[in-house]
């Protein structure tokens with residue numbers, strides 16, 4: 001496979017951009033390969049600057065649930081561009097998207113658009129603190145909620161492989177109110193509430209963890225979080241940046257029937273354009289400026305082009321809820337192929353169209369079991385797939401994402417390649 005152009009671009013990128021990338025995981029440090037500089041994508045395919053075409057299981061880390069360059073979305077975005085890119089003033093599309101979000105995720109009766117998942121989480125934490133007049137928050141080890149200072153503690157995602165689990169440059173004062181519990185470990189949460197009476201503003205959780213690889217909530221775990229937060233007057237924040245509109249049209253909260261007080265969104269809500277959103281109970285959200293004392297703002301929040309892409313994407317998902325059944329069936333095929341090839345040498349965690357293959361014999365149920373994975377085996381597995389035109393997550397601690405555009409043939413091809421990749425490893 002020719003990669004000369006990616007290599008050249010990576011060299012020049014490293015001169016001007018930290019690590020040559022605008023987000024760490026893209027540098028492929030965890031898999032020791034030259035990152036592929038991408039040039040175009042359509043459906044379930046993505047093509048790099050050397051002309052290599054791949055079946056794509058990154059899907060831009062989640063936004064691409066419809067597949068790349070969906071015609072309806074592109075046509076609407078093109079039409080919107082001719083009307084100007086940004087006004088810095090309210091638009092009808094922001095009202096449409098706000099209503100769509102509330103319709104599909106009723107717990108978000110009031111919501112605000114921002115420009116990234118990080119911004120959504122940062123704002124939700126701030127309003128939770130403003131509403132409860134408390135400072136402490138609980139997060140879970142291995143869960144990633146974007147890169148705002150107070151949450152870069154035992155983070156997941158890129159922070160797990162770039163050895164900055166507690167990032168440099170974050171003053172201790174900014175994380176002293178961040179308490180860390182263990183995902184799926186009820187007693188660790190109970191202990192923190194016991195040790196910090198009436199001072200915890202919120203618990204923030206990925207309802208399905210997908211940033212230490214995919215880790216499912218144990219039965220009753222989310223219900224427990226709902227109950228203990230209510231009992232202590234704390235808020236429950238579901239970080240649905242990944243699971244929102246992915247696990248189901250109503251996200252994880254619909255899938256598990258748990259109603260959080262606040263929810264954060266990103267990725268799919270923007271249909272591939274930069275949008276984050278946070279929202280929840282009206283009595284909480286009315287704290288937000290300009291109505292209330294909690295300040296939050298953004299130049300490009302609710303941008304007309306981004307809202308166009310988000311609205312069209314959510315409308316397509318709403319019109320065809322069978323998408324979720326198709327995604328389930330496709331991803332299940334991949335899961336079965338991996339299990340047939342590798343048996344109990346690996347742990348496959350899957351829910352809907354989110355999946356991770358952990359190179360460990362342990363059942364991966366939390367951070368501790370996730371990190372027993374052999375990241376070198378994962379790197380070899382990744383490299384084999386990349387060499388055979390399958391583009392999957394360049395890190396053991398990320399998820400695979402599927403789209404409605406993944407064809408039957410491409411799924412079958414992927415099953416074969418994943419099987420061959422696993423058989424090529426010495427377990």
Ligand code: KE4
Nearest residue numbers: 023061116117118144145146157241242266
């Ligand atoms: P962004 O600021 O990257 O839009 O969203 C941050 C975020 C918040 N919450 C959850 C649950 C997330 O997964 C993310 C971002 N996800 C990563 C993928 N693991 C983005 C990929 C990257 O960092 O390049």
